[in-house]
């Protein structure tokens with residue numbers, strides 16, 4: 001059972017920085033809940049669009065509301081020509097998280113949020129457009145192809161896979177994408193969400209809040225860990241090699257990406273879910289190496305450091321087995337976490353006071369100014 005650590009010290013750890021009705025992280029008896037629902041139940045039985053609706057509109061949708069919502073999102077998928085032209089100018093060796101940041105920011109120029117009453121519609125637009133922003137740039141810069149940004153896939157996960165691979169995805173892959181997007185959707189006051197809330201607290205627009213949050217998610221200590229984990233796992237060709245390599249990294253005091261957590265103490269509830277799906281995908285592709293290597297690292301980390309895999313670690317192999325290029329891993333996180341970020345922006349706006357903490361000064365004592373010619 002995921003429980004929260006006793007928290008103290010730097011990094012604002014353990015300090016309540018605001019209130020939320022959106023999620024609980026690491027409370028006894030419930031590892032992670034979204035508006036009161038256990039994330040494991042949502043991942044087992046809900047569609048990502050249901051969870052997005054829950055976070056953004058406050059309650060789970062009825063069948064009719066879900067159909068309307070999915071219909072609305074489907075109609076918002078295409079990208080404006082001006083945005084396609086911007087994406088075409090971004091080089092192939094750019095980091096896709098920078099592409100997402102630019103794509104979001106540029107859309108904010110041509111479809112601005114003029115009034116907070118538009119916040120839900122603007123969020124839905126971003127939710128619908130993000131997969132195409134990522135895939136239009138990726139396919140143009142890597143394959144020289146201008147893709148059609150519209151598909152007939154009902155789900156956001158299926159739509160993304162279809163755009164990326166230019167074919168209808170299998171049912172299993174659509175299911176795993178759905179689970180993944182649910183698991184990543186919301187996580188209380190994590191670094192990127194807090195970034196979004198700080199930005200919202202100045203009464204800035206939604207696109208600025210989301211663009212800022214993308215910048216925070218990009219780092220390897222946060223969302224970027226799923227890519228870093230993949231790069232590490234791929235270096236080993238057997239479990240024995242992985243154990244040796246992990247011990248070496250620990251000896252050198254390297255950070256092992258995809259392990260540990262700022263809040264959870266002994267497990268991340270999302271891990272068991274995505275690990276199970278990664279195993280299914282490993283069996284589907286006949287993998288004999290990557291999953292076993294991942295488990296060997298997992299076991300070594302627990303034995304040596306009592307560190308457990310967080311949401312990112314088995315996401316790496318799961319995405320890899322579905323043929324997703326490593327550099328697109330963190331942008332998928334963006335497509336999901338947008339829902340949590342936006343819901344927090346709405347919450348901040350509904351009861352706002354500018355977020356402005358104080359600093360403990362550690363500089364020199366007050367002193368007299370010395371004119372430049374006497375320095």
Ligand SMILES: CC(=O)SCCNC(=O)CCNC(=O)[C@H](O)C(C)(C)COP(=O)(O)OP(=O)(O)OC[C@H]1O[C@@H](n2cnc3c(N)ncnc32)[C@H](O)[C@@H]1OP(=O)(O)O
Nearest residue numbers: 220221222223225254255256257258259260261262310311
């Ligand atoms: C979806 C997400 O964003 S989940 C997080 C994704 N990030 C990662 O996977 C990056 C790797 N993990 C980490 O860097 C950290 O565990 C964080 C950033 C997630 C949490 O950081 P903190 O709250 O500061 O960690 P915590 O206080 O538990 O660290 C305790 C000790 O364990 C060590 N530690 C924590 N995680 C790791 C790790 N992954 N590898 C090696 N050592 C680690 C720390 O260095 C620290 O050691 P020290 O006391 O000797 O300095």
Ligand SMILES: O=C([O-])CC(=O)C(=O)O
Nearest residue numbers: 187189190191262263311
């Ligand atoms: O809560 C955190 O610090 C990081 C995390 O797991 C997330 O954002 O999903």
